[in-house]
Amino acid sequence: VLLAVCASLLLxxxxxxxxxxxxxxxxxxxxxxxxxSLRPFGQGxxxxxxxxxxxxxxxxxxxxxxPVGLNSDASTYSYGGNRASGMVIYPYVEGxxxxxxxxxxxxxxVGVQDNSANPIVVSYPR
Amino acid sequence: MISRTAIPTLVGxxxxxxxxxxxxxxxxxEVYPSGCLVRLRLAPEGAWQEYxxxxxxxxxxxxxxxxxxxxxxxxxxLGELRHVWSRLPNRAAExxxxxxxxxxxxxxxxxxxRQWSGDTLTLTWxxxxxxxxxxxxxxxxxxxxxTAPPGRAEL
Numbered sequence: 019v020l021l022a023v024c025a026s027l028l029l030x031x032x033x034x035x036x037x038x039x040x041x042x043x044x045x046x047x048x049x050x051x052x053x054x055s056l057r058p059f060g061q062g063x064x065x066x067x068x069x070x071x072x073x074x075x076x077x078x079x080x081x082x083x084x085p086v087g088l089n090s091d092a093s094t095y096s097y098g099g100n101r102a103s104g105m106v107i108y109p110y111v112e113g114x115x116x117x118x119x120x121x122x123x124x125x126x127x128v129g130v131q132d133n134s135a136n137p138i139v140v141s142y143p144r
Numbered sequence: 145m146i147s148r149t150a151i152p153t154l155v156g157x158x159x160x161x162x163x164x165x166x167x168x169x170x171x172x173x174e175v176y177p178s179g180c181l182v183r184l185r186l187a188p189e190g191a192w193q194e195y196x197x198x199x200x201x202x203x204x205x206x207x208x209x210x211x212x213x214x215x216x217x218x219x220x221x222l223g224e225l226r227h228v229w230s231r232l233p234n235r236a237a238e239x240x241x242x243x244x245x246x247x248x249x250x251x252x253x254x255x256x257x258r259q260w261s262g263d264t265l266t267l268t269w270x271x272x273x274x275x276x277x278x279x280x281x282x283x284x285x286x287x288x289x290x291t292a293p294p295g296r297a298e299l
Contacts, residue, residue, distance in 0.1 A: 078202035078232075096198065096232035098205035098251070125202050 049074040056140040064110040069103040076124040087116035117141035153288040164274045175288040179256040187248035195235035205230045213270040218253045221262030225253035
């Protein structure tokens with residue numbers, strides 16, 4: 019039961035997607051922290067940064083980034099251990115409204131948990 | 145004042161080679177007063193072996209039931225080193241980007257100072273018949289662990 023509760027808390031970190039997509043997403047809870055941002059990075063580029071730190075049982079994390087309006091393909095990154103952190107640079111046309119969806123999968127002692135029903139979305143300019 | 149215990153001293157050289165169609169590299173050891181961090185990368189050569197699910201890919205760096213032979217293991221005289229972090233490859237058949245780690249494992253292990261023994265580490269990946277003996281500078285590690293990092297001003 020305890021493990022199930024931990025898994026539930028873990029999922030809640032990434033499942034609490036904002037009602038309106040924003041350039042920054044930050045959540046902190048008993049299972050760890052999630053932080054994502056989409057910011058200008060030099061001329062004609064945007065940088066997506068993400069950090070997930072788990073403190074309750076997840077031993078591996080897989081993150082799939084799905085850009086919308088950025089003329090880039092989806093990409094997947096995987097990590098072993100309790101932290102996943104990275105940055106991806108996208109080409110950007112000034113004035114466009116764009117977004118990136120983050121599908122996060124945690125491998126936990128009780129199985130695979132993911133936020134596919136409610137992925138995190140960050141957008142730019144707002 | 146920044147804690148000096150968080151600032152490592154590098155010991156040894158960058159080691160690299162290829163064995164059983166796996167190119168490998170081991171960074172100089174990051175030595176701290178309480179132990180050292182061993183960072184390495186393994187990049188299989190030839191046709192990419194696709195991982196059909198995340199669990200199988202994760203089994204390359206952590207013990208998962210029924211997938212024992214998949215795991216990359218680093219051992220010292222006194223036993224297995226603890227895996228602390230890894231950047232795993234893209235499990236899809238084709239890389240989404242040209243980043244050099246798309247099809248490579250970058251793995252970090254912690255070697256506590258109290259378990260420093262012997263002059264080698266053994267890196268194995270059973271499912272690929274991969275086995276490499278890595279020399280370590282035991283004396284250099286001991287000296288670095290007890291000496292302040294060079295070239296850093298007191299803050």
